[in-house]
Amino acid sequence: MLRASGLTKRYGAHTALDRLDLDIRGGDIYCLLGANGAGKTTTINLFLNFIAPTEGSVEINGTDVTRHPVATKQDVAYIPEQVTLYGTLSGLENLRFFAGLALGHELPRERLLALMTEVGLDHAAADKRVSMYSKGMRQKVWIAVALAKQAKALLLDEPTSGLDPHAAAEFSDLLRRAADRGVAVLTTTHDLFHAQQTATRVGIMKRGRLVESLEGAQIGQTDLQSLYLQHMRA
Numbered sequence: 001m002l003r004a005s006g007l008t009k010r011y012g013a014h015t016a017l018d019r020l021d022l023d024i025r026g027g028d029i030y031c032l033l034g035a036n037g038a039g040k041t042t043t044i045n046l047f048l049n050f051i052a053p054t055e056g057s058v059e060i061n062g063t064d065v066t067r068h069p070v071a072t073k074q075d076v077a078y079i080p081e082q083v084t085l086y087g088t089l090s091g092l093e094n095l096r097f098f099a100g101l102a103l104g105h106e107l108p109r110e111r112l113l114a115l116m117t118e119v120g121l122d123h124a125a126a127d128k129r130v131s132m133y134s135k136g137m138r139q140k141v142w143i144a145v146a147l148a149k150q151a152k153a154l155l156l157d158e159p160t161s162g163l164d165p166h167a168a169a170e171f172s173d174l175l176r177r178a179a180d181r182g183v184a185v186l187t188t189t190h191d192l193f194h195a196q197q198t199a200t201r202v203g204i205m206k207r208g209r210l211v212e213s214l215e216g217a218q219i220g221q222t223d224l225q226s227l228y229l230q231h232m233r234a
C-alpha cells in the first residue's frame with residue numbers, strides 16, 4: 001500500500017534520505033524511529049508529495065505519488081504533529097468541514113455523530129468548541145476525517161508527543177482498529193514505549209538510512225531501548 005523504492009532526498013551535498021526501501025501493507029502499523037534529523041519527517045513528506053524525491057520512487061496503492069499527486073492523495077490521510085482545526089467551531093463542525101473537503105460532499109449529521117462516537121468523542125464532546133479540546137481529542141477528529149474518507153493509508157508524524165499515557169493508549173487503540181480494518185499505518189515517533197505497544201513493524205533510521213527492521217513477535221522480544229541506543233552510539 002505504501003511503497004518506497006531506492007527513495008533518496010538530497011539538499012545540496014546533504015543526504016536527508018538515502019536509498020530507502022519500504023513496503024507497508026494494509027494492516028501494518030509501521031513505526032519509524034530515529035534521532036532528530038534521521039530522515040523520518042522527510043519520508044512522510046515524500047509520501048505526501050510535499051517534497052519531490054531526488055532519486056527513487058514513492059507509491060501509494062500502486063500509484064506513483066510524484067506522477068499522480070491528486071489521485072494518490074485520495075487514498076491517504078495525514079495527521080501532523082501540530083493538529084490544527086478551527087478553534088471557534090465544534091469538533092462536529094470541523095469534521096463536517098474537513099470530511100466535506102475530502103469527499104467533495106457534506107455528510108449528514110447522524111453519520112458525522114456516528115464517526116465521532118467511533119473515535120471516542122461522545123455527543124457532548126462533539127458539540128464543544130475545539131478551543132476546549134485536548135491534543136488527544138483534536139487527533140481523534142482527524143482520525144474521524146480519515147474514517148469518513150475511507151483512507152487506505154494513514155501517515156502520522158509524532159502522534160503521541162504531548163499526550164498523557166491514557167490518551168496515548170487510547171490513540172494506540174484507534175490505530176490498531178484502523179489497521180484491523182486493513183488500513184496501512186506509517187508513523188514516526190520518539191516514543192519507544194508507544195512503538196513497542198502498538199507497532200506490528202519497527203524501523204530504526206540513522207542519518208537517512210534504515211539501519212534496523214523488526215517484525216511481529218520480534219518487537220515484543222527485543223529490548224528496543226538498548227537496540228536503539230546501540231545504533232545511535234555506533
Ligand SMILES: Nc1ncnc2c1ncn2[C@@H]1O[C@H](COP(=O)(O)OP(=O)(O)OP(=O)(O)O)[C@@H](O)[C@H]1O
Nearest residue numbers: 011014015016034035036037038039040041042043
Ligand atoms: N528544506 C531542507 N533543507 C535542507 N535540509 C533539510 C531540509 N529539510 C530537512 N533537512 C535535513 O534533512 C535531515 C532529515 O530531516 P528530518 O526532518 O526528516 O528528520 P527527522 O528524523 O524527522 O527529525 P525529528 O525527529 O527532529 O523530527 C536533517 O538533517 C535536516 O536538517
